[in-house]
Amino acid sequence: MEKIIVRGGNQLRGNVKVEGAKNAVLPVIAASILASRGTSHIYDVPSLADVYTMKEVLRNLNIKVDYEDGTFKVNAEGVLKTEAPFEYVRKMRASFLVMGPLLARIGKARIALPGGCAIGSRPIDQHLKGFEAMGATVEIGNGFIEASIKDRLQGAKIYLDFPSVGATQNIMMAATMANGTTVIENAAEEPEIVCLANYLNAMGAKVRGAGTGIIRIEGVEELIGSEHSVIPDRIEAGTFMVAAAITQGDVVVEGAVAEHLRPLIAKMEEMGVTITEVENGLRVIGPKKLKPVDIKTMPHPGFPTDMQAQMMALLLQAEGTSVITETVFENRFMHVEEFRRMNSNIKIEGRSAIITGPNALQGAEVAATDLRAGAALIIAGLVADGITRVTELKHIDRGYVDLAGKLQALGADVERVKETVETDIEDIKSAAPLSLDSNLV
Numbered sequence: 001m002e003k004i005i006v007r008g009g010n011q012l013r014g015n016v017k018v019e020g021a022k023n024a025v026l027p028v029i030a031a032s033i034l035a036s037r038g039t040s041h042i043y044d045v046p047s048l049a050d051v052y053t054m055k056e057v058l059r060n061l062n063i064k065v066d067y068e069d070g071t072f073k074v075n076a077e078g079v080l081k082t083e084a085p086f087e088y089v090r091k092m093r094a095s096f097l098v099m100g101p102l103l104a105r106i107g108k109a110r111i112a113l114p115g116g117c118a119i120g121s122r123p124i125d126q127h128l129k130g131f132e133a134m135g136a137t138v139e140i141g142n143g144f145i146e147a148s149i150k151d152r153l154q155g156a157k158i159y160l161d162f163p164s165v166g167a168t169q170n171i172m173m174a175a176t177m178a179n180g181t182t183v184i185e186n187a188a189e190e191p192e193i194v195c196l197a198n199y200l201n202a203m204g205a206k207v208r209g210a211g212t213g214i215i216r217i218e219g220v221e222e223l224i225g226s227e228h229s230v231i232p233d234r235i236e237a238g239t240f241m242v243a244a245a246i247t248q249g250d251v252v253v254e255g256a257v258a259e260h261l262r263p264l265i266a267k268m269e270e271m272g273v274t275i276t277e278v279e280n281g282l283r284v285i286g287p288k289k290l291k292p293v294d295i296k297t298m299p300h301p302g303f304p305t306d307m308q309a310q311m312m313a314l315l316l317q318a319e320g321t322s323v324i325t326e327t328v329f330e331n332r333f334m335h336v337e338e339f340r341r342m343n344s345n346i347k348i349e350g351r352s353a354i355i356t357g358p359n360a361l362q363g364a365e366v367a368a369t370d371l372r373a374g375a376a377l378i379i380a381g382l383v384a385d386g387i388t389r390v391t392e393l394k395h396i397d398r399g400y401v402d403l404a405g406k407l408q409a410l411g412a413d414v415e416r417v418k419e420t421v422e423t424d425i426e427d428i429k430s431a432a433p434l435s436l437d438s439n440l441v
């Protein structure tokens with residue numbers, strides 16, 4: 001079994017470079033399906049499990065894909081297939097983002113129903129409401145969602161009940177080739193939406209207002225392959241910022257864009273962390289003492305839910321009581337049980353976690369319940385007494401490129417190892433005063 005092993009106590013120092021954003025690249029790759037001519041070249045693509053899953057999804061749709069040295073090439077000129085099977089959608093919900101492009105390109109898509117996941121039930125009703133408003137027929141059965149349109153999608157006015165990132169992206173992509181203008185109201189405003197709109201416009205689409213709550217898309221006849229660089233990953237950047245702060249370190253996070261990170265910067269500054277914009281990113285200096293703060297996760301420009309677990313790790317070290325309220329996902333506190341294994345004082349009341357600190361964290365064997373939870377446990381391990389072993393690395397690999405290696409380069413005592421059962425038994429032997437040769441076995 002693979003584990004990340006963290007020995008707490010080292011301060012982080014130096015520079016770390018962030019990758020292209022996972023949550024920007026996945027919709028951009030899906031959007032490449034819209035090009036009936038030409039090859040798209042997507043740059044700064046991180047080597048993540050999710051990128052490889054998306055590659056397989058496209059390959060299954062009969063699309064030519066190539067991924068090498070951070071450049072992802074897509075040619076969708078051929079005859080496309082319509083189906084994304086459960087094996088991919090199960091691994092990664094963003095597979096559902098191929099529905100909008102397929103509907104626009106070939107008028108039909110059959111995608112496995114995404115199930116629930118570790119952070120909540122995650123319905124897709126807002127995506128479907130958008131497609132239906134544009135004239136598509138949607139049927140659900142046998143674990144699949146099938147959407148089809150007889151002629152061409154029609155422009156429509158669509159009000160989202162919640163500014164869903166995925167629904168905004170899926171509807172935006174479908175609308176690029178619809179007949180007439182589509183207006184998405186209460187649209188998501190995340191930087192990843194702007195990144196997608198820029199790519200669509202480079203392909204010949206007419207998308208205006210991305211980054212605000214109202215997006216207008218004037219349908220065009222055809223999109224062609226284009227070039228696009230993916231924005232830096234604000235969540236990976238934020239993860240290193242928190243890791244620097246918790247260890248009282250001094251780290252330059254290269255590529256971090258302050259404009260994308262305002263809510264995190266504001267909260268970390270309230271806690272006493274010094275953050276300055278430097279030429280190539282953000283410099284973060286951790287204070288001797290951290291102050292408690294209250295946090296409520298919200299759609300952008302509110303505090304990002306994808307930084308909630310990492311901030312909880314930081315708040316465990318603050319002196320006093322902090323409250324984190326999770327409003328985006330219904331069940332994104334799975335990491336609390338794991339933090340408790342590390343000797344932390346956290347109470348859950350409904351959608352809020354009440355954290356009283358500072359906590360004398362102790363190393364323990366813990367499991368990454370989702371990708372951000374995994375990162376948060378490693379961060380906690382950086383200041384815990386003793387050894388923290390983090391398992392379930394498949395989650396971490398969905399969203400972080402070589403997290404252990406990058407932290408190690410900053411001075412952390414972190415390594416990724418393949419532990420065999422024999423090694424585990426050796427560990428137990430050396431830890432237990434009683435011999436394993438005794439009748440305890």
Ligand SMILES: CC(=O)N[C@H]1[C@@H](OP(=O)(O)OP(=O)(O)OC[C@H]2O[C@@H](n3ccc(=O)[nH]c3=O)[C@H](O)[C@@H]2O)O[C@H](CO)[C@@H](O)[C@@H]1O
Pocket residue numbers: 022023024026093094120121122123124125126127128162163164165166167188192299305306328329330
């Ligand atoms: C690949 C990607 O970009 N993932 C991000 C994206 O996920 P994703 O696009 O899935 O997130 P959404 O913004 O759609 O979901 C936010 C909330 O809205 C609900 N909802 C969503 C759609 C819908 O049709 N009906 C509905 O009820 C969800 O269950 C959730 O509670 O945005 C989230 C919120 O910032 C991030 O945490 C994820 O990292």
Ligand SMILES: C=C(OP(=O)(O)O)C(=O)O
Pocket residue numbers: 023092093094119306371372399
């Ligand atoms: C929840 C996340 O991603 P996804 O929507 O792909 O599960 C995340 O990036 O934190």
